[in-house]
Amino acid sequence: MLKVCPNCRETFAGGRACPDCGPDALLLDVADPATQALLPELNLARPIRRFYAARRALIQFFVGLTFGVATGLLLFRHGVGVGGEAGFLWKVGGIIGGLAVMAVFVVAGTIHARRHASRDREI
């Protein structure tokens, strides 16, 4: 849901009133037909790009968690059947490997979101 303040023309992901203009400035939903008159004045490409960048980063974060846990469990489980130092190394490698996979996806998602969601970035 994308909302816009009728006073300052700032966009928000939701909410009821504009935090900058005060509780009297009720936000308008851009999908509402009554708001259609305001749309030509608004540059909605940037806020929409911000929301999609945040959504993609969230998906990357979720994929990273899933693959990280799967990788960690696979490596850790491999170490369960192996005794001695090799088993210990497989288990530690599973923990470190799972965390590394998660970290790669989280960092990539963060970089992607910051690159595409910057307010200062020109379109």
Ligand SMILES: [Zn+2]
């Ligand atoms: Zn406002």
